[in-house]
Amino acid sequence: MNLIETIGLRALRGLDPERAHGLAIKALKAGLAPAPGPVTSQRLATSVAGLPLPNPVGLAAGFDKNAEALVGLSKSGFGFIEVGAATPRPQPGNPKPRLFRLSEDAAAINRFGFNNDGMDAIGARLADRPQNMILGLNLGANKDSDDRAADFADVLAHCGAHIDFATVNVSSPNTEKLRDLQGPAALSALLSGVMSARSGLARPIPVFLKIAPDLSDAEIVEIAEVAMQSGVAGVITTNTTLSRDGLTSRHAGEAGGLSGQPLFERSTRVLAKLFSATEGRLPLIGVGGVSDAEQAYAKLKAGASAVQLYTALVYKGLSLASDIAEGLDALLERDGFGSASDVVGTDTSRWL
Numbered sequence: 001m002n003l004i005e006t007i008g009l010r011a012l013r014g015l016d017p018e019r020a021h022g023l024a025i026k027a028l029k030a031g032l033a034p035a036p037g038p039v040t041s042q043r044l045a046t047s048v049a050g051l052p053l054p055n056p057v058g059l060a061a062g063f064d065k066n067a068e069a070l071v072g073l074s075k076s077g078f079g080f081i082e083v084g085a086a087t088p089r090p091q092p093g094n095p096k097p098r099l100f101r102l103s104e105d106a107a108a109i110n111r112f113g114f115n116n117d118g119m120d121a122i123g124a125r126l127a128d129r130p131q132n133m134i135l136g137l138n139l140g141a142n143k144d145s146d147d148r149a150a151d152f153a154d155v156l157a158h159c160g161a162h163i164d165f166a167t168v169n170v171s172s173p174n175t176e177k178l179r180d181l182q183g184p185a186a187l188s189a190l191l192s193g194v195m196s197a198r199s200g201l202a203r204p205i206p207v208f209l210k211i212a213p214d215l216s217d218a219e220i221v222e223i224a225e226v227a228m229q230s231g232v233a234g235v236i237t238t239n240t241t242l243s244r245d246g247l248t249s250r251h252a253g254e255a256g257g258l259s260g261q262p263l264f265e266r267s268t269r270v271l272a273k274l275f276s277a278t279e280g281r282l283p284l285i286g287v288g289g290v291s292d293a294e295q296a297y298a299k300l301k302a303g304a305s306a307v308q309l310y311t312a313l314v315y316k317g318l319s320l321a322s323d324i325a326e327g328l329d330a331l332l333e334r335d336g337f338g339s340a341s342d343v344v345g346t347d348t349s350r351w352l
Contacts (some may be wrong), residue, residue: 009248013059013314017099017108020211024318025064028072034318035075038132039325041334044079046340047205048283048305049233051134055325056306056340057296060287061138062110066117067125074133077322082308083122084138085169086241090118091142098256101314102249106291107260108311109251109273110240113142114175119158126162136165139194143175149190153197160201168194170231171212171239173257174176179285183210183220184222191230206233211274213238213288215269220270222278227294234283237274237310238267241288257261260311264289268302272351280345291316293327300328300340301347 008027012020027033040054047053058080064073066339067083074081093115100109116122122137129135141148156166168191170181172198174196181190198204209232210221220341227235240257267288275284286304290296291312299307312320337343 001320003059005319009147009317010214013101013103014081017101018099019149019228020097021099025069028069028171029071033072033076036077036319036322037075038072039077039079039322041329043337043339044273044325044329046306047287048285049165051080051206053079053134053306055328056300057310057321057325057328058082058285058306059240059306059321060310061085061169063313065115065212067122068128068130070125070133072137074130076318077325079306079325080134080136082136082138082167084116085113085114085140086116086119086122086137086155086159086170088145088151089142090121091115098249100254100256102247102260103263103315104249105247105252105255105260106312106315107247107249107258107262109256109258111254111256112335113143114172116140123159123162129162134164136151136167137163137210138167138169140169140172141175148181149186149193152190153193156207157195157200159196160198160205161203162172163205164235165206165207165208166198166347167236167237171210173212173242175238182215182219182223184226187223188230191226191232195207195231198259200217208232208234208236208285210236211237211270211271213241213263214243214333215270217273220273220274221277224274224282226280234285234305236287237271237304238284238288241266259288261289261291264295269351270297271299271304272302272348276352290324291320293331296328297331298335298347300343301345302351303348304346305344
């Protein structure tokens with residue numbers, strides 16, 4: 001992190017969190033954010049579900065909900081970018097305040113509720129995307145929808161021509177009863193509709209499923225079975241948690257999903273259990289608490305083919321993407337691995 005970024009982060013942390021986030025997006029759009037370009041090497045370059053990634057460090061959904069800063073993000077050093085979530089119709093989300101920094105815990109709590117501009121506006125921005133990036137879209141459902149399962153398929157059908165992968169997000173805790181769709185019967189039906197929409201695309205793309213960290217071992221096994229039977233390309237593990245174990249911040253009692261450092265162990269255990277349940281046959285993307293190269297490396301060793309991060313950017317800035325990728329390259333070299341894919345699942349037992 002350079003001096004300018006350090007000063008900028010300090011200034012942003014003095015503002016309301018949601019306003020600060022909006023300014024960060026504006027900085028990216030204006031070309032004022034770090035732009036190291038592609039960060040890659042023979043060790044870092046990998047393929048996940050057929051997607052060629054320059055490195056396995058991705059940006060999680062939620063940072064650029066409305067696909068407004070694609071040019072800046074394409075130069076940010078991430079190996080892949082996920083935007084959204086997008087719903088069929090625009091919706092304002094939950095009342096403010098709905099984003100809280102937990103600085104003492106290196107964490108955040110949000111209860112946004114899928115606030116976004118809707119698939120028409122987001123789809124138009126995706127159609128004008130830079131081509132020098134691997135870009136995905138998180139699919140969501142409107143809060144007042146009569147058929148939430150159909151919403152996911154509708155967004156994919158509308159935007160699928162302009163993205164490289166899509167994610168079915170049934171794991172946000174901020175839309176009432178959305179997580180109920182993680183049950184086997186509901187999830188099978190939902191994914192069947194999404195995969196049908198995928199088959200209608202001129203260029204069928206990988207579809208990932210994003211799950212919650214607050215699952216029992218039995219639920220993880222059920223999800224593994226449904227995922228492997230449905231034809232999804234992989235699972236993003238995990239979204240935010242409802243747990244508040246060990247927090248010290250005054251905002252610990254706020255409603256919403258917790259992300260950041262407190263999520264690392266919980267999400268990594270779910271990741272390892274899912275890797276075991278699928279016997280490594282389904283690519284997993286590890287999310288939750290990644291803030292340095294060592295933690296990214298731990299996710300890979302636990303069973304992730306790639307990782308994503310978001311909350312750590314609040315505390316360490318956008319240059320963290322290239323820092324983690326470069327650090328991961330050094331760790332792979334240190335331990336004698338020729339590629340990131342070689343390390344996947346080599347230390348799963350530690351987390352079971």
